[in-house]
Amino acid sequence: xxxxxxxxxxxxxxxxxxxxxxxxxxxxxxxxxxxxxxxxxxxxxxxxxxxxxxxxxxxxxxxxxxxxxxxxxxxxxxxxxxxxxxxxxxxxxxxxxxxxxxxxxxxxxxxxxxxxxxxxxxxxxxxxxxxxxxxxxxxxxxxxxxxxxxxxxxxxxxxxxxxxxxxxxxxxxxxxxxxxxxxxxxxxxxxxxxxxxxxxxxxxxxxxxxxxxxxxxxxxxxxxxxxxxxxxxxxxxxxxxxxxxxxxxxxxxxxxxxxxxxxxxxxxxxxxxxxxxxxxxxxxxxxxxxxxxxxxxxxxxxxxxxxxxxxxxxxxxxxxxxxxxxxxxxxxxxxxxxxxxxxxxxxxxxxxxxxxxxxxxxxxxxxxxxxxxxxxxxxxxxxxxxxxxxxxxxxxxxxxxxxxxxxxxxxxxxxxxxxxxxxxxxxxxxxxxxxxxxxxxxxxxxxxxxxxxxxxxxxxxxxxxxxxxxxxxxxxxxxxxxxxxxxxxxxxxxxxxxxxxxxxxxxxxxxxxxxxxxxxxxxxxxxxxxxxxxxxxxxxxxxxxxxxxxxxxxxxxxxx
Amino acid sequence: xxxxxxxxxxxxxxxxxxxxxxxxxxxxxxxxxxxxxxxxxxxxxxxxxxxxxxxxxxxxxxxxxxxxxxxxxxxxxxxxxxxxxxxxxxxxxxxxxxxxxxxxxxxxxxxxxxxxxxxxxxxxxxxxxxxxxxxxxxxxxxxxxxxxxxxxxxxxxxxxxxxxxxxxxxxxxxxxxxxxxxxxxxxxxx
Numbered sequence: 120x121x122x123x124x125x126x127x128x129x130x131x132x133x134x135x136x137x138x139x140x141x142x143x144x145x146x147x148x149x150x151x152x153x154x155x156x157x158x159x160x161x162x163x164x165x166x167x168x169x170x171x172x173x174x175x176x177x178x179x180x181x182x183x184x185x186x187x188x189x190x191x192x193x194x195x196x197x198x199x200x201x202x203x204x205x206x207x208x209x210x211x212x213x214x215x216x217x218x219x220x221x222x223x224x225x226x227x228x229x230x231x232x233x234x235x236x237x238x239x240x241x242x243x244x245x246x247x248x249x250x251x252x253x254x255x256x257x258x259x260x261x262x263x264x265x266x267x268x269x270x271x272x273x274x275x276x277x278x279x280x281x282x283x284x285x286x287x288x289x290x291x292x293x294x295x296x297x298x299x300x301x302x303x304x305x306x307x308x309x310x311x312x313x314x315x316x317x318x319x320x321x322x323x324x325x326x327x328x329x330x331x332x333x334x335x336x337x338x339x340x341x342x343x344x345x346x347x348x349x350x351x352x353x354x355x356x357x358x359x360x361x362x363x364x365x366x367x368x369x370x371x372x373x374x375x376x377x378x379x380x381x382x383x384x385x386x387x388x389x390x391x392x393x394x395x396x397x398x399x400x401x402x403x404x405x406x407x408x409x410x411x412x413x414x415x416x417x418x419x420x421x422x423x424x425x426x427x428x429x430x431x432x433x434x435x436x437x438x439x440x441x442x443x444x445x446x447x448x449x450x451x452x453x454x455x456x457x458x459x460x461x462x463x464x465x466x467x468x469x470x471x472x473x474x475x476x477x478x479x480x481x482x483x484x485x486x487x488x489x490x491x492x493x494x495x496x497x498x499x500x501x502x503x504x505x506x507x508x509x510x511x512x513x514x515x516x517x518x519x520x521x522x523x524x525x526x527x528x529x530x531x532x533x534x535x536x537x538x539x540x541x542x543x544x545x546x547x548x549x550x551x552x553x554x555x556x557x558x559x560x561x562x563x564x565x566x567x568x569x570x571x572x573x574x575x576x577x578x579x580x581x582x583x584x585x586x587x588x589x590x591x592x593x594x595x596x597x598x599x600x601x602x603x604x605x606x607x608x609x610x611x612x613x614x615x616x617x618x619x620x621x622x623x624x625x626x627x628x629x630x631x632x633x634x635x636x637x638x639x640x641x642x643x644x645x646x647x648x649x650x651x652x653x654x655x656x657x658x659x660x661x662x663x664x665x666x667x668x669x670x671x672x673x674x675x676x677x678x679x
Numbered sequence: 680x681x682x683x684x685x686x687x688x689x690x691x692x693x694x695x696x697x698x699x700x701x702x703x704x705x706x707x708x709x710x711x712x713x714x715x716x717x718x719x720x721x722x723x724x725x726x727x728x729x730x731x732x733x734x735x736x737x738x739x740x741x742x743x744x745x746x747x748x749x750x751x752x753x754x755x756x757x758x759x760x761x762x763x764x765x766x767x768x769x770x771x772x773x774x775x776x777x778x779x780x781x782x783x784x785x786x787x788x789x790x791x792x793x794x795x796x797x798x799x800x801x802x803x804x805x806x807x808x809x810x811x812x813x814x815x816x817x818x819x820x821x822x823x824x825x826x827x828x829x830x831x832x833x834x835x836x837x838x839x840x841x842x843x844x845x846x847x848x849x850x851x852x853x854x855x856x857x858x859x860x861x862x863x864x865x866x867x868x869x
Binding site: 166168169170173174175176177179180181298299300301302304339340341342343464465466467468469470471472473507508509511512513515516517518519522523526527528 | 854856
């Protein structure tokens with residue numbers, strides 16, 4: 120295969136797929152390097168019922184404990200989908216003993232876009248101005264107006280179902296028809312609207328799942344197991360949408376089993392000229408060159424590649440004249456909330472497995488509202504449902520009548536589950552561990568990350584406010600909770616190569632272009648200067664598309 | 680179970696055979712013959728006990744019950760390849776304890792009891808499990824064996840093709856989401 124391309128893209132997941140699509144559609148011969156194996160729709164298992172699985176969904180826990188003790192901390196790494204997560208022995212990392220971090224990874228064509236949660240929320244200027252307003256870290260170099268057209272661009276292509284609300288803190292987008300709330304959820308929604316009019320709004324989740332046919336992909340059939348794949352391509356993944364679009368151009372070369380070791384830097388021209396790859400199967404070294412490089416390997420992998428690419432000119436990591444590379448790692452905090460039983464109609468129940476829940480956007484620390492004793496805010500996901508046969512274990516009785524009773528649905532439950540913003544903190548960082556290498560001989564990361572007081576204060580407030588709302592909805596057996604999850608578990612890790620205006624305090628400029636190296640772009644979560652509380656993938660995708668347009672323009676003008 | 684094992688089982692019980700015993704034996708043989716994979720942990724008597732207990736919990740009604748759904752084979756798989764050895768041993772001890780209670784209550788192993796005797800014994804265990812469930816978590820101790828076998832029965836049954844499709848009308852591809860369907864015509868939730 121050729122060794123020289125117009126563009127090299129490292130990673131084939133959420134952002135790599137977008138870079139592939141945008142760059143090939145602009146006419147660039149593009150090589151996408153993917154560390155893991157090829158995945159096709161043949162690998163999808165969403166319609167394999169439990170009785171065809173060896174452990175019926177209880178999972179092969181001995182195999183998981185042996186090979187994926189970290190990955191199996193993710194809910195989606197189950198008997199069906201564990202094949203979409205890495206082997207922990209091949210992919211080690213280190214943490215200090217007192218700072219556990221879950222590094223949850225999918226190395227394959229499609230990356231983690233195969234198993235992502237599909238929740239899709241725009242940021243607003245409340246988020247882009249937050250660091251400036253609070254005097255924390257550095258100001259974002261962009262505002263909502265800079266990214267809004269790119270949100271439109273991404274949403275129109277991927278298909279996002281949702282309800283328009285007109286909320287300034289959660290801008291509306293190009294939505295397909297929303298999925299429906301069930302009657303447990305409308306009950307809670309209406310009670311909240313009555314008690315907190317105009318302040319707290321419960322809506323159906325905005326998600327990258329099609330509610331009608333769109334761009335050659337079929338509407339959802341409500342089997343409910345998106346993280347196992349989707350033969351009708353109804354949810355967005357790079358595998359389902361962006362990579363096929365890139366392939367259609369005839370300009371795409373996709374190379375699986377290509378573990379990127381580092382980037383090649385030419386100090387004379389002050390450009391990256393290519394990448395060093397270890398073949399995942401043969402473990403032979405191979406190099407590819409390109410006029411531009413897009414790092415889309417995921418927040419921590421992109422940081423690792425740059426740290427492993429140190430040169431005489433950049434002794435602490437490529438493009439790290441600021442010293443901020445690897446710093447300011449964030450992950451949303453989750454798990455403050457409450458659950459309870461609600462008095463929704465006993466003679467009604469949802470049918471079909473809706474792969475989406477409710478969303479209750481941020482309502483704390485909004486402009487013109489009272490200040491909370493913490494910074495920023497949180498939003499809730501969750502929803503209502505009725506108990507099934509699982510309640511039988513503690514339902515007294517047995518026998519024919521009892522079996523018949525279990526056929527009927529059990530009580531209605533409602534669950535609020537909070538996701539809070541994580542503040543950027545210079546002391547949350549990654550570095551190369553001098554003693555630890557992966558299965559391909561590549562030095563790997565030592566991750567230092569812990570939540571601070573503000574994150575825990577958000578979850579405490581989220582728990583109390585959730586219980587209040589359930590009480591307002593007349594719920595019984597209300598149980599507030601705060602989970603103590605380590606960072607990484609939300610799998611919204613971001614930061615480590617932040618965007619900013621000043622090359623002295625940031626790695627990337629306002630177009631995801633390295634301040635130090637004009638033909639190097641980093642467009643995955645590494646670029647983030649703050650975290651907001653919204654699920655981040657749509658923002659990564661929009662920033663990627665925007666950066667691609669910028670890079671193509673610079674190339675046409677021969678500036679890079 | 681193969682023919683030789685069936686004969687061995689027959690031989691072991693011929694010395695004091697009564698009509699009831701032979702009837703029970705016939706039922707046990709019926710349970711064993713013609714099944715799928717050979718059992719790996721449960722011996723024939725333990726297997727017969729698992730079948731009997733699970734089929735009292737979830738009997739055949741207008742749909743097949745736990746026995747027809749081969750819940751015993753799934754439990755054997757879990758005991759062989761899923762449970763930790765100490766948990767497996769605890770469950771096997773629990774099965775023996777059921778027999779000890781049966782002999783104390785009606786002078787026979789559980790599998791040899793009448794339907795009424797078996798139901799009365801499980802009713803007592805079910806009451807005890809309910810008391811355990813209602814007790815404070817901090818002081819109530821480990822769950823009773825009966826609660827564990829009840830859960831195994833439920834899980835093994837409702838995740839089987841029979842339990843999911845015939846009893847629950849589980850649809851792999853629902854095709855639509857109806858948010859507030861009438862519950863009496865609806866598909867039961869998982």
